[in-house]
Amino acid sequence: MPLKIATWNVNSLRVRLPHVLNWLEAEQPDILALQEIKMEDHRFPHEELHAVGYNSIVCGQKTYNGVAILSKQPRESLDAVNCLYQEDEQRRLLAVTYHDVRIVNVYIPNGAHPSDAKYLYKLHWLEQLHNFLQTQLLLYPKLVVLGDFNIAPTDNDVHDPAAWEGQVLVSEPERKAFQRFLSLGLHDSFRLFTPDDKVFSWWDYRAAGFRRNLGMRIDHILISAPLVASCAASYIDKIPRSWEKPSDHTPVITVLDEK
DNA sequence: ATGGTGGCAGAGCCA
Numbered sequence: 439m440p441l442k443i444a445t446w447n448v449n450s451l452r453v454r455l456p457h458v459l460n461w462l463e464a465e466q467p468d469i470l471a472l473q474e475i476k477m478e479d480h481r482f483p484h485e486e487l488h489a490v491g492y493n494s495i496v497c498g499q500k501t502y503n504g505v506a507i508l509s510k511q512p513r514e515s516l517d518a519v520n521c522l523y524q525e526d527e528q529r530r531l532l533a534v535t536y537h538d539v540r541i542v543n544v545y546i547p548n549g550a551h552p553s554d555a556k557y558l559y560k561l562h563w564l565e566q567l568h569n570f571l572q573t574q575l576l577l578y579p580k581l582v583v584l585g586d587f588n589i590a591p592t593d594n595d596v597h598d599p600a601a602w603e604g605q606v607l608v609s610e611p612e613r614k615a616f617q618r619f620l621s622l623g624l625h626d627s628f629r630l631f632t633p634d635d636k637v638f639s640w641w642d643y644r645a646a647g648f649r650r651n652l653g654m655r656i657d658h659i660l661i662s663a664p665l666v667a668s669c670a671a672s673y674i675d676k677i678p679r680s681w682e683k684p685s686d687h688t689p690v691i692t693v694l695d696e697k
Numbered sequence: 698a699t700g701g702t703g704g705c706a707g708a709g710c711c712a
Contacts, residue, residue, distance in 0.1 A: 449712080450704055474712085476704070501705055502712095548712055556711090588712095643702040643712090686703080686712080 440670065441539070441694040442467045445657055446678075447586040447640075447687035451475040451506070454685055455483055457678055461689065462490050465675070468510060469536060470689075471543035473586045475504035482506065497532040505532045505543050505585070530563070533574070539665070539694075540578030542571070544585035549606040557606060560588070564615035571622055581662040583624060586640075586687065588656050589616045591626065594636055595655035607656060624660040627672040627692040639674050640687045647686075648679055659692040670695040 444467040448454040451472060462470065475482070475498055482496045493513045498504035509516060516534040530545040544567065549560035575581055589612045593599035602608045620626065628637075638653025647653060661669060672692040679688040 453704070474704095502710085550711080645698095645701055647702095683703090 439696070441469070441536075441696050442691065443469045443471075443541070443582060443584065443659065443694065444689050444691045445471045445473070445543070445584040445586070445659060446689040447473040447545070447657060447685060449474050449476070449685040449687065451477060451483065451504075452481075453683065455486060457681055457684070459486060459490055461675075461678055462487075462492060462508070465689075465691070467691065469541060470508040471532075471541070471584050472506045472508065473504075473530075473543070473545035474502075475506055476501060477504060495532065495534055497529045499527075499529040503529050503545055505529060505545050507532055507534050507541065507543050509534075509536065511536065526563075531567075531570075535578070537696075538578075539580045539582060539696075540574060542574065542581070542583045542585075544583065544587065546586060546588045548588050549612070551606055552604065552609055560606075561611055561615065564612070568615065568618050568622070571619065571624070575622060575662060579662060579664045581624070582659065582665070582692075583619070583661075584659040584690070584692075586656060587616065587658050589613065590654045590656050591616045591658075594634055595638075597636065597638065597652045597654065607654060619660060623663050625663070625666050627659045627661050627669055628655070628674070628690065630666070630669055631672050637674050639690050641679060643686050648684075657687055657690045659690055661692065661694070665694055668695045669693070 547560040550556040639657035641647035641653040
């Protein structure tokens, strides 16, 4: 049976809950990974999501960051749940096991600017994530790593590469870190089906970025080699970005046809 | 246009 997996940086789940509920009812993914829910766990809208058929695992915090994984499966069946990087006060990573598929939801730091301390935090976080994924692959051959990576891997993922050269989201150290994930044996599922086209997952709120299609592809779904043969589709759903009061990101979806 | 918009929180930080 197909396994439909999606990721969406919602930029406040409190504000975006109506969008998320509408989208879940229409698209019926098996898994939806959320980033930037921007709320503490006790404020998470479990009841509203359960009313449309979804159970949730949450790793939240006040005001900033926060990740969650939604599934139609009972919470208890998503065993080996981890809220990782306990030493990091920023809640940016959550992993669950769905049948024999390990799913790692990440909200990688933005990095602000290459001269900012937050950029060094981002590079450090990427290094830690690389080490974590290396270990996860040994434990779980079927691995999905999805979320807001805050990295546009190539110039085909950037509306104006010349204007952005060297900036955060596209700088060489960030792209090298992304390539290191691929070197672990992970594959950018979107590019299995759309090798070259410029298709974006995020548009800046400012300067009418969406209307002018001044975007970037920074939200990704990476899959390990044992899942590549079963990958039936991967695409970006631009529609929610056109709704009233949207997130600046839009959902990315990958379908696995697991036998 | 050295800004612009949006969320949180209630001024400035983060994206």
